Amino acid sequence: MTASDPKADLRFYLQSARDALLWKLEGLSEYDIRRPLTPTGTNLLGLVKHVASMELGYLCDTFGRPSGEPLPWLADGAEINADMWATAEESREYIVELYRRAWTHADATIDALTLDTIGKVPWWPSDANEVTLHHAVVRMIAETHRHAGHADIVRELMDGAAGMGKGNTSMAPGDSEWWENYRSRLERAAQEADRNA
Secondary structure, X not given: OOOOOXXXXXXXXXXXXHXXXXXXXXXXXXXXXXXXXXOOOOOHHHHHHHHHHHHHHHOOXXXXXXOOOOOHHHOOOOOOXXXXXXXXXXXXXXXXXXXXXXXXXXXXXXXXXXXXXXXXXXOOOXXXXXXXXXXXXXXXXXXXXXXXXXXXXHHXXXXXXXXXXXXXXXXOOOOHHHHHHHHHHHHHHHHHHHHHO
């Protein structure tokens, strides 16, 4: 067994979530990447915009390494939830490139600092805003995977595409007939359990 490199492990899981999130945009129209598919407005491009903003906050600003990226949707007085959707003027290319720049800057922070480096999260209360880089990276991994899961469900609702990425769906093998039979079996089990309750 070889020794593990903690930073490499953290970067691997963070990058896999980043890649999965961006893959959910592939092949979709401008409308589809923006349209809200839940009662709370969850949409694919908004998830990317939000996660880009959080990377810049947790992994850059928190450690005194601001990116210089303007994020007007997080400024004082900005509309509530403005980081969770893209305006018509904010193109797919702009949001995706912002995310790529965010992760490049965040990765530079991870490379430059030790995992026990202390930072201060600017938007947390001043008496409880200190975190280690290790904590911030784990938080960002959790945040990104959580939103990649949201994106997975939103995309599946649109066109049935599911999984982690091209060539790695992480899904059980089966054609559309198999999945329909599987789903029907789950529906029957749910109905039976409800009758027996």
